[in-house]
Amino acid sequence: MQDTYILTLSCPDRKGIVHAISGFLLERGGNIEEAAQFNDSDTGLFFMRVQFRCEQIGADELRAQLQTLTAPFDMKWQLHARTQPMRCVIMVSREGHCLNDLLFRWKSGLLSVDIRAIISNHRDFYQLAASYNVPFHHVPMSKSDKAQTEARQMEIVESEGAELVVLARYMQILSDDMCRKLSGRAINIHHSFLPSFKGAKPYYQAHDRGVKLIGATAHYVTAELDEGPIIEQDVARVDHTHTVEDLTAAGRDTESQVLARAVKWHSEHRVLLNGHKTVVFK
Structure with a gap:
């Protein structure tokens, strides 16, 4: 559980968001345990929550690499440790x-x-x-x-x-x-x-x-x-x-x-x- 994280994000909806997130995690040995998404057709916004395990790299490095991934999508995102109350x-x-x-x-x-x-x-x-x-x-x-x-x-x-x-x-x-x-x-x-x-x-x-x-x-x-x-x-x-x-x-x-x-x-x-x-x- 100490290597389990929760990623939440929102951004303007477009093709390839889920693929980009799942591919990013796969490349780093991440295993998705739970995922949910919602496309608000009224506002054109996309929302997603992903819970995943990742043992290869730590939280700080994940955040740094996520910054590079999310910037082109204009994402608002947060990464949390699952075990941190x-x-x-x-x-x-x-x-x-x-x-x-x-x-x-x-x-x-x-x-x-x-x-x-x-x-x-x-x-x-x-x-x-x-x-x-x-x-x-x-x-x-x-x-x-x-x-x-x-x-x-x-x-x-x-x-x-x-x-x-x-x-x-x-x-x-x-x-x-x-x-x-x-x-x-x-x-x-x-x-x-x-x-x-x-x-x-x-x-x-x-x-x-x-x-x-x-x-x-x-x-x-x-x-x-x-x-x-x-x-x-x-x-x-x-x-x-x-x-x-x-x-x-x-x-x-x-x-x-x-x-x-x-x-x-x-x-x-x-x-x-x-x-x-x-x-x-x-």
């Missing part, structure tokens, strides 16, 4: 079901992440963090010092070398500046089936509309509230007898599962950005 920081407020689920899956070996820290604007989950031996940072939030608070949060994220920040029901709106700093590496779970019921209290909005399905959406964080590229969604069936509290309780399991799948796919480099959408190689 993704460093992750979780942010949470006072709803702990998603946090608890992620911690359990991580310790059970179900997620390819390394949870380095938990950041919260409340103290509620410091004991839960301690039970998993994860550093807990209480960073209170107030409107008067939001910039200072976010600076402290980013200091923790950067000091841990976090490649992924998960907003596991972190109920604060990030500033445009912080969204830009975390672009492409922050996932939020919204307790609604977006684009319906954006913003605050979506279960109240759903109950008021008498919905028959409630849902959850995991998406990348952008400056536009609840507008980021969607990674995963799911729903649960409800009916007219359900109160707001019933909807909230039913939604918790859906939220946890949707967020866990999004984190898993992102950490396995299965999610590629495609403008305001995503390509997900499951």
